[in-house]
Amino acid sequence: MLFRIDLNSPKPVYQQVIDQVKYAVAAGRLRAGDRLPAIRDVATQTRVNRNTVARAYLELEREGVIRTNAGQGSFVRDEGPAGVHRARARRVLADLIDEMLAQARQFQMAEAEVIALVNERLSKVELE
Amino acid sequence: MLFRIDLNSPKPVYQQVIDQVKYAVAAGRLRAGDRLPAIRDVATQTRVNRNTVARAYLELEREGVIRTNAGQGSFVRDEGPAGVHRARARRVLADLIDEMLAQARQFQMAEAEVIALVNERLSKVELE
């Protein structure tokens, strides 16, 4: 696992670390039990203060993505029963979609136009 | 035109004003030539400092959404030949869609599953 930090990004550094870990886990590049690099190592390599990296790891643990123990390091957690997370994921995504559709209605966009736009973005985003 | 400002939102107040004007224009609630409320009036009604509102109006003028003259006020600009407002609406919606797709990717959802979910919500939301 290596991090790419952009100091000029509007996104905070600690958030970039969080997102990159989450993405790596979702993409399968990091699997349950895999160890994350040590906070101080990440800090050195990315030239970021160690407290900033620690903040990211702390948040990741609070969200249940990793487990961490002093002296050992931080490790990707087991997923647990897949069905539960799956249902919750669907609910979260449905809310986002509803919000998007509400905006489309405000713009008086036709249904076909919205679908076309979704497909257009899908082809660009390269899902999975 | 009236504004709804949420001081607890992570989105800056001036950005909320900008977005609400843009959305109103894109949705057709504000049309070319329509006058925006005076900066000081908006500030009073929303209990926001007048400089904050002025910053939003300034940004809207720089983006070509409105034209403004001291002593007169601010007015929605003509669209021009290209359908600028329409294009802006598409961009706003594309951003929302991208955000949604990013979340879907985090959830490791297949493309087909996302599309199915969009269609499911579409049929419930009754677009237009």
Added chain:
DNA sequence: TAGTTGTCCTATATGATCTAGGACAATAGG
């Protein structure tokens, strides 16, 4: 025992955001 690791702590710096209010030119309407 010595080194690694995560954690906690205080202190400081910076930038964005927001507030506060003074001052002024352009405009509109008597």
Added chain:
DNA sequence: CCTATTGTCCTAGATCATATAGGACAACTA
């Protein structure tokens, strides 16, 4: 001409999030 309105410009300060800096310590490993 006079007055009120409107947008604009200015300085000043408060607050918050982010990030840096480094000291200290407990848990763990070899």
